[in-house]
Amino acid sequence: MLVRIRRDGDPQPSEITPRLLHENRRAVLKAAAAGLAAWSAPTIVDAAPATVESPVSGAARLQARPSALSTTEPLTPYKHVVGYNNFYEFGTGKDDPAARAGSLRLRPWTVAIEGEVARPRVFDIDELLRLAPLEERVYRMRCVEGWSMVIPWIGYPFAELMKRVEPTGSAKYVEFVTLADAGQMPGLRAPVLAWPYVEGLRIDEAAHALTLLTLGLYGEVLPKQNGAPVRIVVPWKYGFKSGKSLVRIRFVEKQPQTSWNLAAAHEYGFYSNVNPQVSHPRWSQATERRIGEDGFLQRKRPTLMFNGYADQVASLYAGMDLRKAF
Numbered sequence: 001m002l003v004r005i006r007r008d009g010d011p012q013p014s015e016i017t018p019r020l021l022h023e024n025r026r027a028v029l030k031a032a033a034a035g036l037a038a039w040s041a042p043t044i045v046d047a048a049p050a051t052v053e054s055p056v057s058g059a060a061r062l063q064a065r066p067s068a069l070s071t072t073e074p075l076t077p078y079k080h081v082v083g084y085n086n087f088y089e090f091g092t093g094k095d096d097p098a099a100r101a102g103s104l105r106l107r108p109w110t111v112a113i114e115g116e117v118a119r120p121r122v123f124d125i126d127e128l129l130r131l132a133p134l135e136e137r138v139y140r141m142r143c144v145e146g147w148s149m150v151i152p153w154i155g156y157p158f159a160e161l162m163k164r165v166e167p168t169g170s171a172k173y174v175e176f177v178t179l180a181d182a183g184q185m186p187g188l189r190a191p192v193l194a195w196p197y198v199e200g201l202r203i204d205e206a207a208h209a210l211t212l213l214t215l216g217l218y219g220e221v222l223p224k225q226n227g228a229p230v231r232i233v234v235p236w237k238y239g240f241k242s243g244k245s246l247v248r249i250r251f252v253e254k255q256p257q258t259s260w261n262l263a264a265a266h267e268y269g270f271y272s273n274v275n276p277q278v279s280h281p282r283w284s285q286a287t288e289r290r291i292g293e294d295g296f297l298q299r300k301r302p303t304l305m306f307n308g309y310a311d312q313v314a315s316l317y318a319g320m321d322l323r324k325a326f
């Protein structure tokens with residue numbers, strides 16, 4: 001794994017077309033993985049003239065190896081990935097996070113690992129960036145509001161972090177606590193949710209190979225509006241399970257109380273697996289709108305069980321009634 005910090009001669013983020021650059025990088029990575037090309041870092045930035053329509057998060061670009069767990073579906077254009085977000089700490093409008101997350105301070109940043117672990121630890125974000133080899137994981141993401149995207153995340157399995165802290169036999173769940181600092185996050189003034197934003201997973205869900213501790217997207221460090229500097233990504237669950245800007249991760253014995261469940265228990269269950277057969281009281285979950293594809297005549301896509309990841313994750317829920325454990 002290699003983190004490239006921007007140097008003076010490097011192009012400004014605004015000079016790069018992340019999509020083009022990204023495509024180029026993927027091609028190189030694929031070739032390298034197949035033993036066809038020697039890896040050379042500058043290839044990443046050589047790719048692209050042209051302009052960028054959206055804010056780019058910052059200086060550092062990340063190199064990551066491709067993953068067999070990636071979908072080959074077309075990527076959602078970068079401008080939507082960083083311009084149409086839910087991050088209520090910066091407001092409830094879809095464009096609020098891109099407009100307002102500039103106030104988030106990314107250094108210093110630590111993530112405390114606590115609770116039922118043999119080796120509790122506080123990781124500095126730069127340690128987390130180097131903890132395990134970075135992979136690119138292109139995941140389908142489905143929001144409970146009925147839209148979806150395909151996003152090339154960068155990170156490594158959360159299980160890598162679990163190995164380092166050694167959960168004890170009493171660790172049955174993992175609680176993900178995200179930053180709540182009113183000085184940096186104007187949205188905290190509105191009591192939309194119980195802050196801090198808390199989400200949780202069962203321990204076997206957290207340890208699943210698809211669960212990604214995520215540090216970047218589209219070849220660069222995470223933009224602030226997408227949950228910089230570190231978030232979790234759980235692609236078979238509705239997007240709200242993927243907590244942004246993590247500061248504390250607790251291994252616990254009892255099922256954690258989560259912000260959305262506290263706000264409306266009948267709408268947001270603890271599991272929140274993507275399930276086209278179980279409707280949300282306000283939104284059907286049978287179909288979805290793929291962001292970037294919309295147009296007047298655009299047909300909706302059918303939503304897939306577990307967001308298309310059933311082969312990998314259905315066994316986690318064998319014998320459970322998913323209408324009750326929604």
Ligand code: MTE
Binds near residue numbers: 142144
């Ligand atoms: N994490 C925090 N801390 N605050 C939030 O409001 N929104 C969630 C999730 N994580 C949210 C959060 C929801 S509802 C979704 S759909 C995804 O983030 C959106 O992630 P994206 O903006 O990177 O696509």
